[in-house]
Amino acid sequence: MPAPGSRGPDIAFKWVAMFAAAMIVVLIVMVGWELYYGSRLAIAKFGAGFLWSSEWDPVLERFGALPFIFGTLVSSLIALLIAVPLGVATALFLTELAPLKMRQPIIIAIEMLAAVPSVIFGLWGIFVLIPWLRDSLFVWLKRFLGFLPLFQGPIYGLSMLAAGIIIAIMILPIVTSISREILRSVPNLQREAAYALGATRWEVLKIAVLSYARRGLFGAAVLGLGRALGETMAVTMVIGNRPQISASLFAPGYTLASVVANEFTEATTDLYQSALFEIGLVLFAVAILVNAAAQVMLKSMSGSGPVKVN
Amino acid sequence: MLPIKSKWIALLGALSALSATCAPAQMLINGAGATFPFPIYSKWFNEYAKVDPSVRFNYQSIGSGGGQKQILSETVDFGASDGPMSDDNLAKAPRTLWHFPTVAGADVITYNIPGDAKLKIDGATIAGIFLGKIVKWNDPAIAGQNPDLKLPDADIVVVHRSDGSGTTYIFTDYLSNVSADWKAKVGKGTSVSWPTGIGGKGNEGVSGQVKQVPGSIGYVELVYAKQNKLPYADVKNSSGNYVTPSIESVTEALAAADIPADFRFSMVNPPGATAYPIAGTTWLLVYAEQKDHAKGEKLVQFLKWAYSDGEKLAPALDYAPLPDALIKRALEKVQSIKY
Numbered sequence: 038m039p040a041p042g043s044r045g046p047d048i049a050f051k052w053v054a055m056f057a058a059a060m061i062v063v064l065i066v067m068v069g070w071e072l073y074y075g076s077r078l079a080i081a082k083f084g085a086g087f088l089w090s091s092e093w094d095p096v097l098e099r100f101g102a103l104p105f106i107f108g109t110l111v112s113s114l115i116a117l118l119i120a121v122p123l124g125v126a127t128a129l130f131l132t133e134l135a136p137l138k139m140r141q142p143i144i145i146a147i148e149m150l151a152a153v154p155s156v157i158f159g160l161w162g163i164f165v166l167i168p169w170l171r172d173s174l175f176v177w178l179k180r181f182l183g184f185l186p187l188f189q190g191p192i193y194g195l196s197m198l199a200a201g202i203i204i205a206i207m208i209l210p211i212v213t214s215i216s217r218e219i220l221r222s223v224p225n226l227q228r229e230a231a232y233a234l235g236a237t238r239w240e241v242l243k244i245a246v247l248s249y250a251r252r253g254l255f256g257a258a259v260l261g262l263g264r265a266l267g268e269t270m271a272v273t274m275v276i277g278n279r280p281q282i283s284a285s286l287f288a289p290g291y292t293l294a295s296v297v298a299n300e301f302t303e304a305t306t307d308l309y310q311s312a313l314f315e316i317g318l319v320l321f322a323v324a325i326l327v328n329a330a331a332q333v334m335l336k337s338m339s340g341s342g343p344v345k346v347n
Numbered sequence: 348m349l350p351i352k353s354k355w356i357a358l359l360g361a362l363s364a365l366s367a368t369c370a371p372a373q374m375l376i377n378g379a380g381a382t383f384p385f386p387i388y389s390k391w392f393n394e395y396a397k398v399d400p401s402v403r404f405n406y407q408s409i410g411s412g413g414g415q416k417q418i419l420s421e422t423v424d425f426g427a428s429d430g431p432m433s434d435d436n437l438a439k440a441p442r443t444l445w446h447f448p449t450v451a452g453a454d455v456i457t458y459n460i461p462g463d464a465k466l467k468i469d470g471a472t473i474a475g476i477f478l479g480k481i482v483k484w485n486d487p488a489i490a491g492q493n494p495d496l497k498l499p500d501a502d503i504v505v506v507h508r509s510d511g512s513g514t515t516y517i518f519t520d521y522l523s524n525v526s527a528d529w530k531a532k533v534g535k536g537t538s539v540s541w542p543t544g545i546g547g548k549g550n551e552g553v554s555g556q557v558k559q560v561p562g563s564i565g566y567v568e569l570v571y572a573k574q575n576k577l578p579y580a581d582v583k584n585s586s587g588n589y590v591t592p593s594i595e596s597v598t599e600a601l602a603a604a605d606i607p608a609d610f611r612f613s614m615v616n617p618p619g620a621t622a623y624p625i626a627g628t629t630w631l632l633v634y635a636e637q638k639d640h641a642k643g644e645k646l647v648q649f650l651k652w653a654y655s656d657g658e659k660l661a662p663a664l665d666y667a668p669l670p671d672a673l674i675k676r677a678l679e680k681v682q683s684i685k686y
Contacts, residue, residue, distance in 0.1 A: 096534035159548075167559070193545050195556065291546075295509075300510065303538065304537075305415055310412065
């Protein structure tokens with residue numbers, strides 16, 4: 038028993054906490070190693086060409102990851118473009134504008150969205166969202182924005198854009214709740230100061246709240262992106278699963294996570310399985326690179342508000 | 348102390364009453380693999396538990412790839428696969444590994460065209476559509492076989508499975524068999540590089556698309572099509588007859604197929620006037636020499652039961668049972684498993 042006031046418990050706690058933190062690092066390194074180990078056959082066979090080959094032929098055992106990398110990045114980008122403005126706007130409404138009584142019910146509704154399993158979103162996508170997109174939104178986009186290469190080509194419903202929309206819905210809860218936390222942590226002094234200067238409500242939001250919270254909101258977007266990159270089940274159900282690179286958002290695509298989920302169970306040859314492992318490794322690397330890039334951007338951003346990345 | 352202890356004893360008693368109807372330790376036989384026959388296998392294992400309560404089967408439907416891997420590394424007592432093992436994979440087996448066909452299934456061509464039309468189609472046309480060469484419904488290749496249908500001047504939307512599956516294996520095996528072009532450009536496998544079309548996940552993904560998209564065509568398991576009342580085409584077989592897929596016409600195909608001694612066979616496009624051509628079987632993978640005497644004995648007993656009583660349960664679950672001649676051959680092989 039250490040004497041009261043001894044530093045024993047402090048030191049013990051420090052080590053326990055350090056151990057816990059170290060475990061995360063060890064875990065990530067082990068995941069990376071395991072993915073590398075599983076993919077060494079494919080790495081030896083295809084080398085760096087794996088990253089820019091567009092061929093994916095399980096029969097002839099020729100594999101390349103480019104269409105999957107493209108699909109993952111594009112679908113996640115679409116999701117961010119939809120979810121971040123929507124999430125931040127919702128958070129602004131909830132912290133700044135909504136009557137107090139309304140806030141809690143809306144927050145609960147958003148949290149519930151986060152609890153819906155991915156496969157449910159997928160089924161809803163197939164049976165509700167896709168028919169609507171195919172018969173309404175896509176037709177409309179084609180008619181009015183069809184001069185852009187983004188909105189050309191045949192409309193199947195299953196498409197990159199559909200995947201982006203599904204992912205957007207799925208990452209909306211996390212983007213919204215983190216944005217809300219960030220906005221809530223903006224000191225009231227900021228707002229009061231702006232009001233004192235005679236700012237209107239919108240000006241207060243713009244000058245005092247949003248610019249103060251800019252870095253934090255960027256962090257919310259990055260966390261959303263992290264989720265978006267790894268979404269699998271719902272995406273594979275609506276993206277059309279075609280390994281191709283197309284300028285049109287109406288065209289089917291494919292993502293890294295989807296191809297692993299689709300093909301891993303029936304991959305009977307070693308090279309095939311190894312190529313799927315390498316797809317996993319690429320996804321791992323893409324996620325790390327995107328996060329690293331976000332950290333660099335965050336550092337270069339001005340603003341003094343709270344940051345909530347990692 | 349005492350009340351807690353007596354509670355424990357009561358709980359243990361309840362548990363043991365639940366878990367075992369027999370006093371001696373129950374033997375557990377593990378298997379893993381194919382997903383397509385999972386419903387019939389779990390039915391078999393349930394029924395067999397009544398026949399022989401001293402053994403329990405645990406089957407994980409992790410996919411054919413996993414089934415082959417696990418039986419090769421001997422982490423399970425038997426494997427299961429929707430496609431026969433390749434020579435390369437079979438060579439990795441530490442001892443002789445045997446294939447046992449269990450039940451068969453068929454792929455049907457499902458489609459979405461206006462009206463309540465019953466489509467007739469031959470292999471070359473299916474290959475042409477899935478190669479992206481026949482792109483309109485009123486193409487003479489389709490119209491010629493369906494003179495009494497009014498086919499629209501609409502684009503054909505091809506839908507295929509995106510997940511690796513035995514269904515895709517059977518379908519591409521068939522197309523490779525009937526079309527040299529397909530064989531050269533695509534080939535057969537549980538996943539292939541599709542020349543055209545969009546990928547739906549699972550039978551439900553494909554049928555969901557076909558139901559919704561006018562002008563689409565896809566393939567799903569017969570079981571799934573029947574249970575969901577999807578329209579499906581009559582397919583021309585090698586005798587020139589258009590055959591409606593059914594359990595009987597699949598068993599016909601099995602009876603007509605040329606089956607080698609190692610049971611690694613393809614039964615697509617067999618001769619036989621009433622045989623449905625796009626069908627395939629699924630296999631259990633069992634070592635010819637069992638390491639564990641007791642387990643080997645139980646496994647052999649189970650296989651004997653499966654080939655006699657088990658096969659009779661197949662039609663109720665929409666699987667085609669093996670024809671009698673094949674059952675006889677399989678039973679002979681089961682007899683020669685050493686344990």
